[in-house]
Amino acid sequence: MKILILGAGKMGSFFTDILSFEHEVAVFETDPKRLRFMYNCYRFTKEEEVSEFKPEMVINAVTVKYTLDAFNQIMPFLPKDCIISDIASVKTGLQKFYEQCGFRYVSTHPMFGPTFANLDQLSSENAIIIKEGDHLGKIFFKDLYQRLGLNIFEYTFDEHDETVAYSLSIPFVSTFVFAAVMKHQDAPGTTFKRHMSIAKGVLSEDDYLLQEILFNPHTPDQVENIRIELNELSDIISCKDEKRMHNYLNKIRQHIN
Numbered sequence: 556m557k558i559l560i561l562g563a564g565k566m567g568s569f570f571t572d573i574l575s576f577e578h579e580v581a582v583f584e585t586d587p588k589r590l591r592f593m594y595n596c597y598r599f600t601k602e603e604e605v606s607e608f609k610p611e612m613v614i615n616a617v618t619v620k621y622t623l624d625a626f627n628q629i630m631p632f633l634p635k636d637c638i639i640s641d642i643a644s645v646k647t648g649l650q651k652f653y654e655q656c657g658f659r660y661v662s663t664h665p666m667f668g669p670t671f672a673n674l675d676q677l678s679s680e681n682a683i684i685i686k687e688g689d690h691l692g693k694i695f696f697k698d699l700y701q702r703l704g705l706n707i708f709e710y711t712f713d714e715h716d717e718t719v720a721y722s723l724s725i726p727f728v729s730t731f732v733f734a735a736v737m738k739h740q741d742a743p744g745t746t747f748k749r750h751m752s753i754a755k756g757v758l759s760e761d762d763y764l765l766q767e768i769l770f771n772p773h774t775p776d777q778v779e780n781i782r783i784e785l786n787e788l789s790d791i792i793s794c795k796d797e798k799r800m801h802n803y804l805n806k807i808r809q810h811i812n
Contacts, residue, residue: 556695557581559599559610561625562617563589566642566665570614571596573703581608583629606632612695615641620763623652630656638692644719645767650687650712661685661692664715665705666722678704683718686711720773727768728778730757 556578560567563584571593574580581597583605584590590598599605610633617625622643633639640661641649653660662685667677682705684693700707710718734754740747757765768774791799 556612557608557610559583559605559608559613561613561615561629563593564616564618567616568593570616573699581610602629602632605629609634610637612692613637613639615639615643618761618763619643619645619767620761623648626652626656630658633658638689640692640696644723644764645771646685646712646715647767647771653688659689659692661688661696662712663696681706681708683715684709685715716771717773719768720771720777723768724771724774724777725781727757727765728781730754734758
């Protein structure tokens with residue numbers, strides 16, 4: 556299959572690596588410098604090259620802020636039977652776009668990233684395939700993710716956004732709070748160092764990505780849950796209530812078990 560990947564960033568490079576030995580892969584990137592280390596693939600910087608390549612599938616791997624812009628830039632140069640796809644962690648606006656674009660489409664979300672995941676060993680990682688979309692496109696990604704050893708889940712666009720609000724916004728907000736109140740430690744403990752490592756990883760992500768995850772319509776409810784729990788914990792600590800503390804610890808242990 557002829558596959559065009561939009562963007563030569565971390566995830567664009569990852570998909571190029573895993574697909575280029577079985578498919579004819581091209582990478583389109585407006586910044587030629589980012590193509591220097593892309594191997595075993597065609598490297599395109601002009602739309603006319605895309606038109607000549609005639610891709611059968613497009614995988615949009617640009618930064619989430621520019622996902623729709625990248626589609627709009629490249630679609631006039633695609634064959635009408637081409638399947639377009641995204642791997643965005645934020646699907647805001649994508650369903651409406653796909654329904655009006657005139658192309659077959661498939662939307663997925665690998666629930667891992669280069670910051671924390673071991674890309675050579677993904678058996679403990681997950682991927683979401685959106686139920687809406689082209690049947691053959693979904694089969695392609697299902698086969699790909701199965702070969703990578705990923706655990707695959709199928710959600711609607713709405714179910715995906717709700718899942719992301721829970722699985723990403725809660726740890727992100729908790730990390731932001733930690734980073735906001737922390738002070739430099741000359742002799743940090745193990746737990747502190749682990750939290751610091753997570754905070755640095757999260758805060759290395761693109762600002763727009765963090766913003767869009769937190770602006771997810773389902774996020775405010777999760778933030779409110781955090782606020783409620785913090786208020787309860789603060790009251791227990793202020794009162795030095797041993798019984799309530801014991802009950803609270805039992806409650807949260809049951810959650811993580």
